[in-house]
Amino acid sequence: MIIGSEKDVTTAVLGELERAKNPRLRQIMSAFIRHLHDFAREVKLTEEEFQAAIGYIVALGKHTSETHNEAVLMSGSLGFSTLICLLNNGNRGQTETDANLLGPFWRMDSPPTPNGGSIVRSPTPGPALFVDAWFRDTQGKPIEGAEVDVWQSSPEGFYENQDPVQADMNLRGKFTTDKDGHISFRSVKPAGYPIPVDGPVGELLRAQGRHNMRPAHLHFLVYKPGFKTLISQLYVPDDEHIETDVQFGVTRHLIGDYIRHEEACTQAPDVKSPWHSLQHAFVMERGTARLPKPPITGKSQGERPAIPHLEPAE
Ligand SMILES: [Fe+2]
Numbered sequence: 001m002i003i004g005s006e007k008d009v010t011t012a013v014l015g016e017l018e019r020a021k022n023p024r025l026r027q028i029m030s031a032f033i034r035h036l037h038d039f040a041r042e043v044k045l046t047e048e049e050f051q052a053a054i055g056y057i058v059a060l061g062k063h064t065s066e067t068h069n070e071a072v073l074m075s076g077s078l079g080f081s082t083l084i085c086l087l088n089n090g091n092r093g094q095t096e097t098d099a100n101l102l103g104p105f106w107r108m109d110s111p112p113t114p115n116g117g118s119i120v121r122s123p124t125p126g127p128a129l130f131v132d133a134w135f136r137d138t139q140g141k142p143i144e145g146a147e148v149d150v151w152q153s154s155p156e157g158f159y160e161n162q163d164p165v166q167a168d169m170n171l172r173g174k175f176t177t178d179k180d181g182h183i184s185f186r187s188v189k190p191a192g193y194p195i196p197v198d199g200p201v202g203e204l205l206r207a208q209g210r211h212n213m214r215p216a217h218l219h220f221l222v223y224k225p226g227f228k229t230l231i232s233q234l235y236v237p238d239d240e241h242i243e244t245d246v247q248f249g250v251t252r253h254l255i256g257d258y259i260r261h262e263e264a265c266t267q268a269p270d271v272k273s274p275w276h277s278l279q280h281a282f283v284m285e286r287g288t289a290r291l292p293k294p295p296i297t298g299k300s301q302g303e304r305p306a307i308p309h310l311e312p313a314e
Contacts (some may be wrong), residue, residue, distance in 0.1 A: 010037045056200050063199035066298030067161065069104040076101060076247035086251075089285075096253040098282045100233040103247075104295040105159040108223060110149045113173035117136045118186040119150065122167030126155030127186035128275040130267065131259075135181045135230075135282050136223055142181030143284060146224035149174050150185065157193030157307075161299045168299070186268065189258070189276050190216040192239050194307045195246055202310070205246065209313025212246050215239035218256070220282070221292075225278070228287030234258075234280055244312070256280060 001012040013033050020026045039045075045053075063070035075081045081101050090097025113119060133151075135143045152173040153159050160166040175183040194212045197205060205212050214234035223229050233249060234256035235242060242250055258278045265271035 004096075006041075010034065013037075025056070034268040048284045059200040065296075067296055067300050068196065069295040070199050070201060072295050073195055073199075073247075074204070076103075076249070077195075077201050077204060083246045097251075098230060098232045098254065100251065100254055101247060101249045102221070102231045102292055102295070103219060103233075105153075105161060106131075106149065106151060106219065106292070106294055107161060107169075107172065107297075108291070110132070110151065110172040110174040111169050113175055113185065115175060115178060115182070116184050116186075117173065119152075119171050119173040120187060123169040124154050124170060124188050124246055126191070127191045128265065128271045128278045129187045130184070130265075130275070131187065131218070132182065132184045132277075132279045133220070133282060134280075135177050135284055136283060137225060137227070138283055141163045142177070142179065142180060144177055144179050144305075146177045146181070146222050146227070146284070147174055147219040148177060148183050149219075149223075150187075151219045152187065152190040153193050155188055155191045157286055158193050158304065161296065163220055163304055164300055164302055165304050187218075188245065190236065192236075192241055194309050196305070196307050197310055205310055210246065210310065211241070211244065211245075211312040212308075212310045213241040214247055215241040215245050215250060217249075218278070219305065222282065222284060223289055223291060224284070225289045226286065227284040227289060230282060230284050230288050230292065232282060234278065 001008065001015060003009055003012060010033065014030055017026055017030050025144035060070050060074055085099050085101060086093035135146050137143055151159065153169060154163065154166060158166065160168065160170040160172065169188060175185060175187060177183055192213050192215045195201065195214060197212050208249065216239045217233040220232040221229065233254060235250050235254055237255045237257050256278050257280065258276055260274050260276055262273050264273065265275050
């Protein structure tokens, strides 16, 4: 098609899409082209702004490596990751769901750990945390034999694969649910952490006057054939950024029941007060068990990274 006016461009691209054999690809690409072209029309995108946008996409790629995924951070910072999660779980976002963001730091092959064991694998400061989690189907029946990966940042705000100071696999473990669908483990209370701001995501946050903090949370990934793989996080309610997560991950249902204890801890005499406990019952939907591709595969070397905290605009 020879282009006669700006409107013809959209028609021409949509026309060429008809050649695509895959109907789902046709559906996705035609909606994408229509919205993309209409977006440029609505904001009257200038040539300078268009060039900046291209540079931005290039920068997303350049800032992604084996140890860092800028695209995941960008998607989260735009609320897109949570939107996709809610559109695909909990009756398309209409009912409560335990599903949440994967984030960039999940690793395959977390060390198998017996129930009741500790995931602290190198000296890690911070108050002790004892976690009990139950996994049930939508009828409330316990799910036995599910593999549960847990992972979290240290109280200094680093995952071990970002942090050369921590032992390999520190604050990670793989548990198997017992006949009651239950796992338990010991850890330290997680802390909130800043997301890196040395790339295009940082530029976006500064331009918007936003801070770069995630509220403290524990991650879960639960795998059992016959069930849709459950990816979840449990957030710490007293975190100062619980209302303003830079990745928009906090849903009301996943604000965890973290309880602070001043009394002596009977289950572990070495524990100093205060210590914390957390209990949560997760629901898994029937479906296909699939593992995601780990967003990063490498481990940071050298110095512990210095990640600045951005101050939010008033
Ligand atoms: Fe996280």
